[in-house]
Amino acid sequence: MKILVLNSGSSSIKCQYFIDQKSVSSALVERIGEEESHSEVKYKEQSFSSTAPVSDHHQALEIIFSMLKESNAISSIDELDAVGHRVVHGGSNFSEPTLISQEVIETIRSLIPLAPLHNPANLKGIEVISKIAPNLAQVAVFDTAFHQTMPEYAALYPIPYELSQRSGIQRYGFHGTSHAYVAKEAAEMMDEDLNTLNLITLHLGNGASATAIKEGKSIETSMGLTPLEGLMMGTRCGDIDPAIIPFLSHNLKMDIDSIDKMLNKESGLKGICGTNDMREVVMQAEQDNTLSSLALEMYTYRIKKYIGSYSAVLGRVDAIIFTGGIGEHAVKVREMVCEGLEESIGLKLDTVKNEIASTQSRSIHKLKSKIQLFVIPTNEELEIVLQTEKIMKNLTL
Template sequence: MRVLVLNSGSSSVKFRLLDPEDPAYLVNGIIERIGESGSRIRVFFDDEEIEHVTDIPDHKAGVIAAFALLSESGHDPRHSNIVTVGHRVVMGGDLFTKPVVVTDKVLDAIRELSYLAPLHNPANADGIAAVRIALPDIPQVAVFDTAFFADLPEPSRTYAIDREVATRYGVRRYGFHGTSHDYVSHRVAEFLDRPYESLRQIVLHLGNGASASAIAEGRAVDTSMGMTPMQGLVMGTRSGDIDPGVMTYLSRAAEMDATDLDHLLNRKSGLRGLCGHNDFRELTDLVEAGDPDAVLAYEVYLHRLRMYIGGYLMLLGGADTITFTAGVGENAPKMRADALSGLEWFGIEIDPERNALRSKQPRIISTDSSRVTVLVVPTDEELLIARAALSVTQ
């Protein structure tokens, strides 16, 4: 029951060959900085690592190069007893609220939905197309990021615009990073040995893309991303929340058309727009060196994050847990401490020693006296995707 999982982000692809019953086993890897300088592929297996630095212009080229590297290392996917391939697909719209086997019609629909997720759905579709070439006889399954938020309460998913226009063009909040929020929120309940439906949870998925969610009584009640993955928190290259009037102003003052504005807000904003760097590790180094642009970018990032945390505390009527996950959330202890500083009045107290601990395991970083349990839980979207893929193909 081996499953190959591809998890395509805006500038990376994580891939993993696993048995869902023994997920720590077999092979995993990552294609990093796609379309940027310093692109590389890393493959991990049997306590070994192979790294290949090369130009990777797009996601399809990255997947093809990764397959070649796997074959060279003796882990050819064509001879690994794979029964299905699971893909994280960012945007399912109203069409897809559950995992589906990929057909030509499904693949076309994924591409058509790219206007709602221009950084991701094309990459997801290219990954599927690349696997079709390499593994033509293996069924592929699309697992949609938006599915976890498909039943957001109506006040949460509704924008205050003309209802007829919204209905005609599908304008609503869809939410993203659902596979991560789904996995992490259930893992929190399991780790704490608490019923999932009993917990009021805030989950903070912080990576190059970033999102927050509020979960109560076993369902997501709000999330920071909206109709597209651009809304919400400050991200690596995306602006997050912005006054819509900025776009109409720039269309007049700077004569920017829709393509220009999309490029600006998706690829030249966020941390990169503020300080020239979208890698949080580089940002942290610059902050420590006192770079003024980096310091401002970090402060803007924190300001937006704290606003969402505060808003969700109000929405939920308090929280039982706050959980950090994804690349930045799992590996930036100073950011975690800064994000929750001064919130003792809300019952949130961080233990500095626990917060400084680095581990790949779920862990509590709050004090024993904290009324809100604060955790770091490594996300495992690939395991959730593998299990979902098997559920519709076996």
Template sequence: MSAILVINSGSSSLKYSLIDIEDENELASGLVERIGQDVSAITHTVRPDTSTEAVVTMLEATFDDERPVADHDAAFAVMLEQFAAHGPSLDEHPPAAVGHRVVHGGARFYAPTLVTADVERQIEELAVLAPLHNPANLAGIVAARAVFAAVPHVAVFDTAFHQTLPPAAYTYAIDAELAAAHRVRRYGFHGTSHQFVSEAAAAFVDRDPATLRQLVFHLGNGASVTAIDGGRSVETSMGLTPLEGLVMGTRSGDLDPAALVHLSRRAGLSIDDLDALLNTRSGLKGLAGRSDMRDILAGRDAGDDAATLAFDVYIHRLRAYAGAYIAQLGGVDVISFTAGVGENAAAVRAEAMATLGFAGVEVDRARNSARGRGIRRISTDASAVTVLVVPTNEELEIARQTARML
């Protein structure tokens, strides 16, 4: 058995997953939250090994704990304790490699990359483009390389899938020399998820990805949509940062840049004030005071005007991007919804697709409303476009890319 340890290191969290890459079975996963705070939350889940008969008797088991965890080095020590105490044994399933999620690879990293001291330095340099993400990703890499020094470490970049964007899609219409000097262009994010979902969708409809025109809506607290032509990202809604594009939980998405100038002049907001406004006090939260789509839907059902407006703005943006991207592709064959909102909010899917009949989209109300696990079709049998719900699995995609790279 060949296991790969996948690490997703956030500013105050460490998420991990141990995956048997031969049969793509997740053996265990865990999360250390609130790193550096007074009390950190620790969760470790052990799953049955589906490659053996033990699956018929062994059930999934989750273990919770709370204690102070000072930093990412301490978080890795906690992770090792969890494996030792609850399994699976890292002696019996030693990781052959460690795959790391890194948010921003700029224009430099377009594929899974073996981590070296120079790669660490470049990830640190790119932190200027992702100050909330890359430093935390790098902290996880440094801690992991200290613990697992004898195995290769591979960085998988959220931006890499979008390196196939054509210049017309990634270029902003501002002063070209200034943009080049400061690396201002569209990079796109959620690439690992968009790649996993588009490949899974192609397999579900039994088509070669190279023959398909696809839209993938990754709708979670962060949200993006990508147009994929022949397996290649050709347009995506997030830009220089993960702020551009769709309405999100706390992020504004698209906004007239002059609005920021206006707020600076008239409301006296500083650059830091504007950054906080757009990233933490906007989106659904800014419109309705709540960032969770479940709360928005409940408020809408109860007749709350703010929640209703927030939902309508959210849907309006989804439809606008769907129409624009279908035009860019010249039509669409498959549309997929993924992530927390995309997988669970039937009302969002139904309303987002309601005006796309011109493109051949016809959603089946019963299929869309039915809950289920795994990939499922929500379009009618007569629909010219296949509409799917596809649960994303970024950890598995990172493990796959790590294995392919090695």
């Protein structure tokens, strides 16, 4: 099948073109709405780019299709079998990838209050494709869908029950496409049926989340109503005492928008040591920078706490998986997270394997470790292709 995977953001559109589950081309338009928008397409060993004003998402997608044609990646939009869209928030409405209809569009629109930064941009991509190619099948793959198997006692917050039901305030989780992909990859590496495995998956990038997977299903995850809850991240605070918010408002006279901006964009690694680039944090920590060392200790300590709690929730852990930019490349982070876990849960990190630089999926545990440990590069775009193909094949049955 020929599938275009689209990730439409507020000021950018990124896409990858797959033929029979193999990525053959990629394209992007950045800084939409600015004077110097950047457009680029890569096909085979060639790259084509331009800098010119791009007024809106409609023009951006027209440019992308034009560049894909000019590069000979595609000859016509008509040759596509479907477009798979990354949609951040599906609420409790969507637990599976879904063929997009007008009803689905309106449901995604109704969920904008839960994801005001992401769902409007995701909708723009869907709506523009509908105008450019009205007969082309579109499939929505939701970041939240994988976590809809969480039991109610894990998904609900201990606030008045009636308020939860009326407002939709509950824990939804994110990065589901990534967690689902690496869980399946781990099962293949272990030569086991995913539905028999208990896993802890750690998606560590600028955004970070942990998920407890029991017999192939998500039963707990660190992000909640929004991507702010959970682990310490690049610029997000993660778990904090909620009373900090009224404290800041009453005592420091900060308004709610300033507090929200601080917690989302000025906290985490950046808030502690001034940078959200883990490479810089590790380098500065190795040079005895006190705040960078503190940031690294805080970051890995909180991951370790989640591993401990998820081990208790799962009862038995078969494997732990590191993924995401930091999870895949930060040797020091993996080392610090695993330190001390041999005595508590029987996890034995092989430090030699851990230090080998590789872009391939690999194990980094010792042979006598009770729990297997993997580094698995995530591929959310391929997972969207797989989910989209599943929907398309079901249509023809």
